[in-house]
């Protein structure tokens with residue numbers, strides 16, 4: 001990546017898991033009791049996000065996770081970011097919520113059917129408002145079969161969970177389009193980084209797509225997932241150094 005590539009960029013969109021924090025969610029559900037661990041972004045990333053924001057770059061966090069969890073993870077940088085959650089379903093910005101899609105009628109009938117599936121590989125349903133997320137130790141064919149019967153719905157297996165939502169519409173690309181409208185940006189003004197299948201539409205919708213896992217999603221540039229630094233760390237260091245060298 002060169003300085004010229006960054007010239008039109010006004011916003012950076014970050015996926016969360018596998019990009020800003022390591023992959024993997026610890027979740028356990030027994031009857032009505034759900035327990036899970038919240039990850040918080042590291043000090044270094046907090047500083048990097050603040051620095052980018054100081055330089056006038058907008059930061060959007062786009063995740064499959066729920067808003068309550070993203071607010072906890074990004075508590076320290078909330079004044080500097082917008083949060084697009086549950087695969088583009090809605091966006092939080094400075095306390096205001098923009099809902100991008102209403103999935104209620106689409107998902108309400110399938111939810112009880114999925115709840116009835118008994119399989120030792122199912123770990124639990126992650127609390128969500130607008131999509132359905134089921135954590136599993138490995139893929140569960142019965143879940144896929146149930147969802148497939150409804151032609152309007154998708155399942156995405158991300159290696160640790162299924163996300164279920166409305167095909168084509170309820171993706172991170174929807175969130176991106178709406179966020180671009182809120183901030184009056186064009187495709188060429190946006191750089192996005194993601195590592196997984198649910199980032200496909202998001203990356204395609206930006207001028208500068210960056211992949212953190214070539215085996216799952218393609219980008220114009222590639223930042224490795226393995227190694228000492230998180231992909232977001234590597235990317236932000238690179239961008240900040242390019243922006244700084246320009247000033248000299």
Ligand SMILES: [Mg+2]
Nearest residue numbers: 015017018196
């Ligand atoms: Mg991810």
